[in-house]
Amino acid sequence: MISKSQTKYLSSLKEKKYRDREGKFLVEGLLLCEELVASATYRKLIESLVFSPTEASSERARKLIADWTARGLTVKEIDAVGLKRLSDTVTPQGLIAVVRKAAVDFGDLLAAAPYCLLILDGVTDPGNLGTILRTANWFGADAVLLSANSVEWTNPKVVRSSMGAVFHIPVVSGLPLAETLSELANRGYSLFAAEAGGDTPFMAATFGKKNALIFGGETSGISQEVSPFVTTKLRIPGQGKCDSLNVAVAAGIILSEVFRRKSTS
Numbered sequence: 001m002i003s004k005s006q007t008k009y010l011s012s013l014k015e016k017k018y019r020d021r022e023g024k025f026l027v028e029g030l031l032l033c034e035e036l037v038a039s040a041t042y043r044k045l046i047e048s049l050v051f052s053p054t055e056a057s058s059e060r061a062r063k064l065i066a067d068w069t070a071r072g073l074t075v076k077e078i079d080a081v082g083l084k085r086l087s088d089t090v091t092p093q094g095l096i097a098v099v100r101k102a103a104v105d106f107g108d109l110l111a112a113a114p115y116c117l118l119i120l121d122g123v124t125d126p127g128n129l130g131t132i133l134r135t136a137n138w139f140g141a142d143a144v145l146l147s148a149n150s151v152e153w154t155n156p157k158v159v160r161s162s163m164g165a166v167f168h169i170p171v172v173s174g175l176p177l178a179e180t181l182s183e184l185a186n187r188g189y190s191l192f193a194a195e196a197g198g199d200t201p202f203m204a205a206t207f208g209k210k211n212a213l214i215f216g217g218e219t220s221g222i223s224q225e226v227s228p229f230v231t232t233k234l235r236i237p238g239q240g241k242c243d244s245l246n247v248a249v250a251a252g253i254i255l256s257e258v259f260r261r262k263s264t265s
Helices: 005-013 016-022 030-038 061-072 080-086 104-109 126-138 158-161 179-184 245-265
Strands: 024-028 047-051 074-077 095-100 118-119 145-148 171-175 190-194 211-214 232-235
Touching: 005 080, 005 104, 016 024, 024 030, 024 158, 030 061, 030 074, 030 095, 047 080, 061 074, 061 095, 074 245, 080 158, 104 171, 104 179, 118 126, 118 179, 118 245, 126 145, 126 245, 171 179, 179 211, 190 245, 211 245
Parallel strands: 047 074, 118 145, 118 211, 145 171, 190 211, 190 232
Antiparallel strands: 024 095, 047 095
């Protein structure tokens, strides 16, 4: 059984400052724990698992607990009070993993000359970021780069809404945008920004061998420091009365076109 002091420590990881300090985060739920094991990167970074026998009683849950125990991971029971303290959901599933953050080196990432990078400029809604990570992984984006003022990717709501995709795509956070975009431009990347008033319909854009897609925040859009580096401003044609699309929806539409071009080239 997990101790009160251990529960207190794990509970601290629900806060960003402690996740940053410890380099760890919590992963809650059966599906997400299964995705951890399915990730070549993150299966090596699992530190421990706590479980409640009452909630984690399904055959799948029991199999996961047995498998992780057999792998030599620290697996401990937790009572209902402790589970509630650690859980970030209304109805806990009784499984919470402690995971170390993967270290992604930006230089190494660029050295591989990735075809499609997704850059988020001030995206602050956890649900939007999680959905974007899930969509980016589905359409084969090589990495997601987050500005310093975007929501932190280990936020529990981000991890949950990504449905585990966060474990399958490199994420680099806290980047100074101007320096990052300047380096990408110097390395031959075409920099595309999605804007409601963009001059180029996304279907007519010319995507090359190195593409960076930039999406702004939910209310502010693309920041002023980004605009000077943009090669092409893309718009998504439509006929609705609202002034713009949700950023996660916009990212999905444009990523699908980039994926289609790559698949048919």
